[in-house]
Amino acid sequence: xxxxxxxxxxxxxxxxxxxxxxxxxxxxxxxxxxxxxxxxxxxxxxxxxxxxxxxxxxxxxxxxxxxxxxxxxxxxxxxxxxxxxxxxxxxxxxxxxxxxxxxxxxxxxxxxxxxxxxxxxxxxxxxxxxxxxxxxxxxxxxxxxxxxxxxxxxxxxxxxxxxxxxxxxxxxxxxxxxxxxxxxxxxxxxxxxxxxxxxxxxxxxxxxxxxxxxxxxxxxxxxxxxxxxxxxxxxxxxxxxxxxxxxxxxxxxxxxxxxxxxxxxxxxxxxxxxxxxxxxxxxxxxxxxxxxxxxxxxxxxxxxxxxxxxxxxxxxxxxxxxxxxxxxxxxxxxxxxxxxxxxxxxxxxxxxxxxxxxxxx
Amino acid sequence: xxxxxxxxxxxxxxxxxxxxxxxxxxxxxxxxxxxxxxxxxxxxxxxxxxxxxxxxxxxxxxxxxxxxxxxxxxxxxxxxxxxxxxxxxxxxxxxxxxxxxxxxxxxxxxxxxxxxxxxxxxxxxxxxxxxxxxxxxxxxxxxxxxxxxxxxxxxxxxxxxxxxxxxxxxxxxxxxxxxxxxxxxxxxxxxxxxxxxxxxxxxxxxxxxxxxxxxxxxxxxxxxxxxxxxxxxxxxxxxxxxxxxxxxxxxxxxxxx
Ligand code: HEM
Numbered sequence: 001x002x003x004x005x006x007x008x009x010x011x012x013x014x015x016x017x018x019x020x021x022x023x024x025x026x027x028x029x030x031x032x033x034x035x036x037x038x039x040x041x042x043x044x045x046x047x048x049x050x051x052x053x054x055x056x057x058x059x060x061x062x063x064x065x066x067x068x069x070x071x072x073x074x075x076x077x078x079x080x081x082x083x084x085x086x087x088x089x090x091x092x093x094x095x096x097x098x099x100x101x102x103x104x105x106x107x108x109x110x111x112x113x114x115x116x117x118x119x120x121x122x123x124x125x126x127x128x129x130x131x132x133x134x135x136x137x138x139x140x141x142x143x144x145x146x147x148x149x150x151x152x153x154x155x156x157x158x159x160x161x162x163x164x165x166x167x168x169x170x171x172x173x174x175x176x177x178x179x180x181x182x183x184x185x186x187x188x189x190x191x192x193x194x195x196x197x198x199x200x201x202x203x204x205x206x207x208x209x210x211x212x213x214x215x216x217x218x219x220x221x222x223x224x225x226x227x228x229x230x231x232x233x234x235x236x237x238x239x240x241x242x243x244x245x246x247x248x249x250x251x252x253x254x255x256x257x258x259x260x261x262x263x264x265x266x267x268x269x270x271x272x273x274x275x276x277x278x279x280x281x282x283x284x285x286x287x288x289x290x291x292x293x294x295x296x297x298x299x300x301x302x303x304x305x306x307x308x309x310x311x312x313x314x315x316x317x318x319x320x321x322x323x324x325x326x327x328x329x330x331x332x333x334x335x336x337x338x339x340x341x342x343x344x345x346x347x348x349x350x351x352x353x354x355x356x357x358x359x360x361x
Numbered sequence: 362x363x364x365x366x367x368x369x370x371x372x373x374x375x376x377x378x379x380x381x382x383x384x385x386x387x388x389x390x391x392x393x394x395x396x397x398x399x400x401x402x403x404x405x406x407x408x409x410x411x412x413x414x415x416x417x418x419x420x421x422x423x424x425x426x427x428x429x430x431x432x433x434x435x436x437x438x439x440x441x442x443x444x445x446x447x448x449x450x451x452x453x454x455x456x457x458x459x460x461x462x463x464x465x466x467x468x469x470x471x472x473x474x475x476x477x478x479x480x481x482x483x484x485x486x487x488x489x490x491x492x493x494x495x496x497x498x499x500x501x502x503x504x505x506x507x508x509x510x511x512x513x514x515x516x517x518x519x520x521x522x523x524x525x526x527x528x529x530x531x532x533x534x535x536x537x538x539x540x541x542x543x544x545x546x547x548x549x550x551x552x553x554x555x556x557x558x559x560x561x562x563x564x565x566x567x568x569x570x571x572x573x574x575x576x577x578x579x580x581x582x583x584x585x586x587x588x589x590x591x592x593x594x595x596x597x598x599x600x601x602x603x604x605x606x607x608x609x610x611x612x613x614x615x616x617x618x
Contacts, residue, residue: 075576082569085562089600094557145555154552279479300479301550312552332552340554341545348541355534358446359527 015067016076019108023080026101035095036103038150043335046147053110053143057118069115077109106146113139130353137346140339148336153177155331156314159185159282168331179331181288181306186295188316188327190280194222195235195252196273203267210270217241220270229323232257233275239264255319275321282313282327298329309333363415364425370408371463377401378436378456385449394452398440405433424477427487428466432459434491442495446531454498485546489539496535497602500571500595503528507591525591526578533571540564563601570594 030036041049059065067073084105088096096102117135120128155168155177164184167176197210197220210220218241226234232254238247244264250272253259261269279300285293286306296304303312310332317324334340381397409429412420420426439455442448477486506525510518543564544554555561574590 071576071580075573075580078569078576079573082566082573085566085569088557089559089562089566094562097557277478279482301483303549303552310552312550330552337548344541344544344554348538351534351537351541353534354530354537355442356445358530359523 015070015073019073019076019080022104022108023101026099026104030100033100035098036100038098041147042150046143046150049147050143053114056111057114057121059118061115061119065115066119069112069119073112074116077105077112080105081109106142110139110142110146113142130350130357133346133353134350137343137350139343141343141347144336144340144343148339149334151336152332152334155179157183157329157331158326159183159329160326161185161188168329179309181286181309183311183329184285184287184293185282185327186285187283188280188324189283190316190322190324191278192227192233192322193276193278195225195233195275197235197237197250198271198273200261200269200271201267202269207271209273218244223247227322229320230256232260233272234260235272237262237270239270277321280313280316282329284311284329286311308335363412366411367408368467370404371467374401374405375456375460375463377404378459382449382453382456385443385452398436402433402437402440405436409433421484421487422477422482425466427477428462430487431491431494432462432466434487435459435462435494438491438495442499442531446527448502450502451498455495458494458498480550483546483550485542485549489542489546492535492542493539496532496539497598499528499532499535500598503532504592504595507588510588511585511592522584522588525588529571529574529591533568533575536568536571540568560601563597567594567597567601570597 056065061069081102084096084102088094113135117132117139120131120135124132153170154172155170157165157168159165162185164182166182167178169176198207199210199218200207210218218239221238221240223236223238226236232251234249234251236247236249239245239262246262246264248262249260250262250270251257251260252272252274259271261271263269281297281299284296284298284304286296286304287293288306298304298311298313300313303310305311312330312332313327314330315328317326377397378401381394381401384393384397409420412426412429420429435455436459439452443452503525506521506528510521510525547556548554570590571594574587574594577587577590
């Protein structure tokens with residue numbers, strides 16, 4: 001009896017020691033070889049790993065597998081991922097996400113999760129639905145967003161108005177990749193919100209936004225707006241208020257020109273706020289060999305699809321704003337997006353079940 | 362100006378909702394609060410439809426219009442949670458938050474014109490933020506329960522643990538929902554559902570800490586130690602929350618999109 005108790009007490013720390021040893025190995029690999037070689041797990045390697053995980057999940061669990069898939073191991077691994085994330089959250093960059101120790105923890109978490117799901121699936125009862133949705137959903141999402149992401153490509157295309165391009169650049173490797181389609185940028189355009197105006201009271205040291213009826217009783221009306229290429233935006237405004245009734249030009253300034261205020265009396269000035277972007281959009285024509293050109297508008301939050309690629313509005317010439325002569329598009333191909341969304345949906349359903357069941361187990 | 366009529370609709374809705382909360386506290390019967398909440402929601406939706414028709418497009422473009430949906434959704438979610446879990450304070454809380462958004466829309470009409478930057482112009486924006494606000498409230502309550510427990514002054518220690526367990530699970534449901542909707546939105550806006558930017562990192566740490574709590578509760582470990590996780594997770598929640606508006610990097614990221 002005494003002996004058994006002893007071995008139990010010793011067995012408990014062994015599993016934690018093994019996990020920490022694996023992570024220490026990761027630290028050593030990190031020091032000697034640098035970041036985790038992500039390209040090594042590209043298709044078909046990632047698929048093979050998934051097969052292994054699924055086989056593990058299906059196996060009858062002996063002593064070792066039962067421990068590897070046990071709840072204490074889960075807790076330890078989730079805590080380790082959280083601790084590494086805290087380190088990442090305190091660093092100025094997120095390079096830790098591609099490090100060996102992080103990858104090692106991720107793989108151990110996948111093994112543990114596979115065993116957990118497998119064990120529960122074999123003795124499935126209806127009340128386990130929430131559990132399966134959460135854990136299998138997370139398993140699928142983790143696979144798609146980790147192993148699967150090795151197959152995704154993010155390319156950028158810096159394209160001038162009037163230009164036609166059929167290749168895009170991988171900013172990380174510097175390679176250019178030929179695309180199965182051709183993009184012609186017809187026009188890049190931007191829209192701004194109406195400018196805001198501020199009253200600056202130099203004597204009282206305050207600045208307040210003016211609207212149709214501001215607290216000090218001043219009214220500002222915009223008579224005309226000017227936005228010429230190479231010049232800062234300007235507005236002709238009329239200000240009416242106690243003892244003031246004038247018109248004049250104000251400007252928010254730009255990288256070439258200083259801000260222009262309008263003085264309304266000895267201490268008070270009107271200032272124009274920086275232009276605020278309402279939307280920007282690239283009008284493009286997409287053509288493939290076998291189809292005639294398709295006109296599309298690419299905007300933020302409104303990507304456009306072409307085959308397996310999604311095209312996003314990424315950036316533009318920020319100094320020129322509305323007068324930008326080029327647009328930067330981001331092209332993304334993610335072959336694992338469907339499993340990712342399946343995992344996401346399962347987790348959403350799992351979240352509803354968490355809400356619905358609460359602490360009632 | 363349809364907005365000039367907003368005050369009438371808002372006052373009537375708020376009257377219904379506040380009476381509903383009062384009815385919950387004053388009587389055990391559920392019929393009256395049910396009628397009150399639904400009546401308030403109907404009146405509020407009537408205004409949104411009016412605005413929608415007048416605009417010719419869904420009112421989702423200005424900050425004022427966005428606040429309109431918050432005011433509505435937070436009450437509806439609070440109501441559903443009350444139906445399921447009978448937390449009276451939560452109904453009061455969501456009515457209060459809703460009232461704050463309504464008051465801003467009435468008292469600071471000039472903010473109506475302030476527009477959303479392009480990345481925020483998405484149907485995911487409102488549900489994403491609304492469930493986070495709710496989760497924040499629920500986790501706040503769980504934290505209070507855990508602190509009373511840890512101080513040892515609670516009369517019924519066991520009941521407190523039960524309340525904390527329940528609140529953390531409900532709150533985590535909302536928290537995960539907020540994260541997942543954020544992921545779908547990010548995919549649509551930037552082509553990636555997860556990029557490990559500072560906000561995402563801290564949201565992940567927060568969720569992971571609550572997960573550790575939920576799983577540890579199924580193990581036989583010193584209860585006091587486990588209960589400490591709730592205030593710690595809440596601290597992470599605060600870092601995520603405040604980080605969103607006050608971190609220098611967050612200010613930058615708003616201007617890059
Ligand atoms: C979205 C994330 C997660 C949620 C919402 C979640 C939720 C839960 C819940 C509610 C239970 C209790 C199940 C029940 O009694 O019906 C549970 C148990 C468990 N969870 Fe999770 N969990 C999550 C992630 C994880 C992860 C990442 C792991 C491991 C890597 C894990 C491993 C376990 C294990 C081993 C159990 C014990 C149940 C058993 O042994 O069959 N969970 N989880």
